[in-house]
Each structure stands twice: as structure tokens, then as C-alpha cells.
Amino acid sequence: MGSQSPRAQSLPSFEKLFRQPSIHAALFEDKVFGHDDWNKHRSAAWRHRIEPTVFFRVAVGFAWQLGAVALVSGGVGVLHILLHGRDTFLSNSHLATPFSMITFALSLLLVFKTNSSYSRWWEGRIIWGQIVNFGRNYARQALMWFPTNRPDLRAAAVRWAAAAPRVLLAHLREDTEVIAEVRGILTAEEVDWLCGWSNGPLGAGTALGQLVVAAELPEQLEAEMQKQVELYTNCAGGCERIFKTPIPPAYARHTSRFLMLYVMTCPVLLWSSTGWLTPLVAVIIAFLLLGVENIGVQVEEPFHVLPLYDICRAIEANIKEMQTAFSGDGANGGRTRPNAADLAALALVVPNMAVNRRGDPAGRGAPKERRSSASAPVDTAPAPLAAVPPASTEIAVAATPPPPVVTDAMRGTTGTSATASTTGQASAVGRRSSVPSTEVT
Template identity: 40%
Template sequence: MITSVITSVRVAKPTCQTRPTPLAKPNIKKPVLSATGNTRHLCRSFKELQDPSILETALPALEPPRLDRDEYKESSRARLRTVFDFDRWAAHRSTTRYTRHMSGIFTSRMIRGLAPTLSFVAALSTSVATFHQSVDCGIIETPENIRNIVIFNSAQPLLLTSTVLGLLLVFRTNASYARWLDARKSWGILVNRSRDLVRQGLTWCPEKEHALRDMLCRWIIAFSISLKCHLRVDEDAIVELAELDILPYAELVALAATQHRPNYALQVLSTVLRELARVLPSANSTLILNMDMNLTAIEDVAGTCERILSTPIPLAYSRHTSRFMIIWLSALPFALWEPLHWGMVPTCFVISALTLGVEDIGVLIEEPFSILPLEVVCSTIRGNIVEMLEIQNAESGEDAGNNGGGGNGESIDVVTRKVSASELVRRAKFESDVSNLRIQAE
């Protein structure tokens, strides 16, 4: 029910559209009419004039630019979100990995994604081989000077440039891996800071302020899910939060009305810390400062992820690498005909697949958020916070009724019943006091 209602008020993500030309010398005192002409919106400030809804009514919508998109490669990126466990690590280290990897070479997503480029190389190699064979058989007669230009049979230029090509590919792959690693480390920081922030809140928040404590927990979960959806296409945080029943209806509606949902979640968490500072004693000001530092670290994670998403490796470098590779691979059939003849065709195909595959790996991991298992990270954050909250809410008196504070010798089934940390501390102090009394009595 919540999902159906939220859909009507949900604000969609901004799409990749060409921004309209800004109004020249806007008169902010004049009213701007809506599309229906029935409602007048007074633009009392330049901030209101920049409202996208007003600009859409004032200027005609422009068609977004057409961008190349490989549907197969984009749809297969979700399959790369692999999470390793003990069994996967054992298989990863197994010597049978060579057989397993080679058996799937023809069904590899990378090879299938490179099919258009590999088809071009195969067609060019076949054409070069056919031309050489026709010249050797006398089917095609060409002047000697033209033949010397067309029949290029020296591998020296390729050998001289192969080192440069290797350096380009290594730098491209290393730079992309650094971006991937930076993104994964950022989400690791988010997991750690979220745990620490919840731990501090559950430990120091007074029992009567359970509303603040619960709000702190659920909005940290909401932030992680909002950030994940903010970094991906075709994912909506409102729908996911409604399905998981994380936020109450009013809070879900408030989040749906915002454009930058992770930023709004941070604002809510900051307000929770402010209210928590009011109910805590003044001696705990350092605690609030530490919690705010954790919140700042979480905000830095969002900024780092947005930087990685919006700033690729310099495009000039990527373009030059692609051009270098295509020219180099296009010259390869001419250099390999003399020593290999028709064996040149499969050789060029294999060399192209290996070389293009290395470059494609760099492109694949350059934008890491669509291949990282962020939903698993969000699920880990949610599971840890829910468990910590359940343990904190465990009734302290239940243990006293079950084992009499440890006096009747009954053990605690920690697998079936969650025990709060404060309860364990009280039990340890009780047993220590009993032991001291026994020693004094003896």
C-alpha cells in the first residue's frame, strides 16, 4: 500500500537531458505563467527562477543527445556483482580454474561484448589474406610501386610501438583499478562508520529517548540505500525503502520530495544528533563531537563516490588508447602475412581478443558502482543495525527470571536468545561480587 501511494508523490531522478539555454537578463519581478495559464508563480528570487519546473514551462524541451550504448554489456554488468565466501575462495584458488576458465572462453561476456571489433579485425585479416593470395596467384595484377605500398610485410614498426602500447594499457588498467578500489574502500568506511555511530547512539542514548535512538538507526539504513540508488541507473530508493518497511510513511514522503536523497538523510541524522545533545549531560559533549565526526566521514564517502561517478579518466587518454590499438591491430595482418600466410587470420583474431580484452577490463571497472555488490553492503549495514537494536532492546529482567542472576547454575542459550551487552556486564559484576563475598567469608 505504501509503495502505491509513494509512487504518486515520488520525485524521479533527473534524466540526462540537454540543459536549456539560460534566460538572458531575467526579470525576476515579472510573474511566470504555468503551462495551463491558470496559476501564476511569482519568482521573488533568482533561486525560484532556477526551479526546473518553472524553466520547463518557460522554455521548450530539447531533445537529449544520442549517446552510444551497448545494451548487452550494460545489462551484463549486474552479473559481475559477486560476493566471495569460503567456498568461492576455495574454488578461486583451485588449480582447476584454468580448465574452468578456458571452457567458458567462447561464452565469455567480454568476448561477446567485443564481437563487433573482433569481427572488423577478422574481416580485415581475411581481406588482406585474400588480396595477397590473389596477387601471388596472378589473379590481380598491380604495378610494382603500388604493390610495395600495399603489401606491407615488415613487422619492425609494430615492434617499435608495441612497448608504447603496453605502457598505455598498463596505465589504463591501473588507473581504472585505483578508481574501483577507492570506491570499494569508501563503502567499507561507510560500513565501519555506520556501525560505530549506531554503537555510540545505542550505548549513550537514554532509555526514555528510544524515539531518537530508533530514528538514528533507521536513517543510517536509509542513507546507505539512498546512496546506492543515487549512484546507479533505474534504481529508486523510495521503492526499495517502502518494500523493506524501513521508514514510516511521513518520513518516506519527506524523503521522496527531495532531489538529493543522501544529502537529506544526512540532514536528518545531523538533527537527530542535535536533539541527542540536548538530552545528554554536558559532560558528554565529546561524545556528540565523536558522533558528528563519524557523520562527517559518512558524508565524505558520499562525496568520494560522486567524484568517482562524475569524473572519468581523462577522455583524451581513453581516445588515444583506442585509436592507437585500432591502428596497431589494423596494421598487424599486413606484417604477419609473409611468415604465417593464412595462419595470419586466426593469429590476428587471438591477438586482438587478448589486447582488446585488457583495454576493455580497464573500461569495465572505470565506473565501479554498477559492478560492485552495493546491495549486499547495504544489506550488511541493515542486518548489523537491526541486530544491534534488537540486542539493545532485550529485556534485562528476562535473564534474572531464567537463571536467577547466575545463582542456579543454568547456562544461557545465546544462540536462541539475544542478550544485551549491559546485561552481560551486570552479570559479570554480580558474579564478581559474589566471589569476593565468598573469599571474605572463608
């Protein structure tokens, strides 16, 4: 193979002239809003304030376009001097009608482009909101339902729930690598295994699903966790669809070239009314119109604009907090499983709450004495259940523990099974005795 031609060798350097500077692209990066940000955003004094530094950073992205408009404006001035004010095509009367026609058409193109880009940006944000829900739900369910005698599975599930969003982030951005994103989350063996996948999110989804299967959960719980894995893979597919399918390039390019032709011919129309102020006026008009078009272009691909790193860090913080709470090391003393007293209290409270909902769905209209009696322990309950203190009842309702049968399957110990079985029988007796008595009351 021979060497490349001089034209081919100089092409990359030529293309650099038309690439946006980093200081321009950074203006369009989003952030996660808080209360202070919203207060600032609602302030008219801040919104309408002109910031010279921001103006300059935006203008840098349109350097050659604005320079071309200024040159054309100067050329129109020179031509006007040479023609000595004769009635030529520079007259307003000759150009007003054509410009009014194309202005309307250009406005329609810009509005459609901006609205379409915003729809893509908002869809991308919705998808990443679902990613947040996936990370929280998968980690929470794994900490609740995975067997306590398999701490390795529980730890692996938590790691992959935190790593999966970062794997998707690296898949969508060109300046990130999977290894750099998950090195501090996954083990070295897991990172090596993940790097063997050409599609990182698909590998992460596979690992998440395999962990659920390895936990040997009851069928219903396994199906529930597999729904979270399916949600993650669906979100990854939605991101790929947005990333790989832009607004039809023919439409986008025609709009951009139409706009450039419009701002280049504006000086011809403006000269008769603005004179030598035409270069300044034309550059300002070009800056404003190019800015509208550029907003649509920047948000068309939302994943370099959305605050994905902040979202991933929020997911990791939530998962870490849940892990601390379920391990019992939290400030409030987290627990992984309900005890027998909690289950007994739950057997008393839940049927009575159900009867109260059937008698008064809205929780209103019934006498105060009746509502209070429906939520109190029933006197006809068996002796072991009636001995449960009220404080334990409140904890059981707040914790909403899983069914005793699920707990037995996870623990797999003879002593615990016997205790849960006794509790289940007592719960059944409590339900049979408490429901009729409450209905009579």
C-alpha cells in the same frame, strides 16, 4: 519548432549498435567472497579452465570490433592473391620494425590505463568499507547512549543508519530509485521528506545529525556521534568525486583508438607467416588485447561493479542484530544499561587492571602470583563493593558500560540518579583504597 531531421531520428538506433549487451556487462560484477569462493579462486584447475559460455559472453561485447578485424584479414588475403606473391608492403621485412615500436608504446598505454582504473576501483571499495563502519558505529552508539525514555529517537536512529547506505547506492546507480530502496526501512513520512532532496545522501546526513541533536546527549557523546555523521558525508563526497571525474577522456579515447588501429593492421603483418589462418589468428589477438583494455574501462567506474547490494544487506543485518541484543529480546538476553552491581564491580576491576598495566605493560615478566593478585578484588575495599560476586565482575568487564554520569543524564529519573551517585562515591572510595594497596603488593 519543426520536426527532427531523418539523421537525428535515426541516431539513437545507430548508437544502440555500439552499446554493450547486458550479458557482457554482467561479467564484471563483483561479489562478496567467502571461504568457498577463495578456495575456488586459489584452484589452478578452475582459473586456467576455458569456459566456452563465458568466452562467448565476453566476445559479444566486441562483436563489431572482431568482425572488422576478420574482414580486414580476408581483404589482405584477397590482395595477396591479386599481387601473386610480389615483394610489396605485405612483406614482413617492411613492417617488423614499425610494429615493434608501436607495440611498446601501446603496452605502456594499456598498463597505465589498467593501473589507474584499478586504483579508482580500490578507492571505491575502501570508501564503502568506511560506510560499513559508519552504519555499525552509529547504530551501536544510538542504542547505547540515546535516552531510554525516548524509544522513538532510538528507533529513528536505527532506521536511518540502515537506510543511509541504500540512499547512497541509489545516488550512484542509474537503475535504482531512492523510494524503492528505502520504502521498507523508513516510514512513509520520512520517505516523502527524503524525496524532497535533490542530493539524497545529503538529506540522509542531515537527518542523522538532527537525531543526535534531538537526543540532547552530553557534549562529548554528541561530538562522538557527529563524527560518524561526518564520516558518512565524507564518504558520499568521495564517491561523487570518483563518479564524476573519470580518467581524462582524451587519454582513454586515444588508447582505445590506438589499440583498434593496431589490431586492424595486424593481419597485414601476420599474412606472410600464417597465410589463410590469418583471420583466426588476428581475431584471437584482437580478443585478448581488447579484453585487457575493456577490464580497465569496466572497473574505472567502480560503483556498478562493486557488490553494493550485498554490502547494504550486511549492514542491515548487523544493525538488526544489535537492535535485538539491546532490546533484551536476543537469544543471549541483551541489555541496554548496566545495573548498580555491575558498576560497583567495574570500580573494583578497572583501577587494578590499570595498576597491573603500569607495573607490567606487556603482561609478561611478573611472577604469576603478582599478576593474579593484581586482578583480584582488594581486601581494603568498602564493604558494599566487596560483597559483589565474582560472576558480576566478569560481566561488567565484558560489557564495558558507559560512565554512570552519562547514564544519569539519559535516564533523567531521581531514583536512578541517587543510586548512581551512591555508586559513584563508592567507586571513588574503591579507587583510592585499592590502587595504593596493589602497588605495595
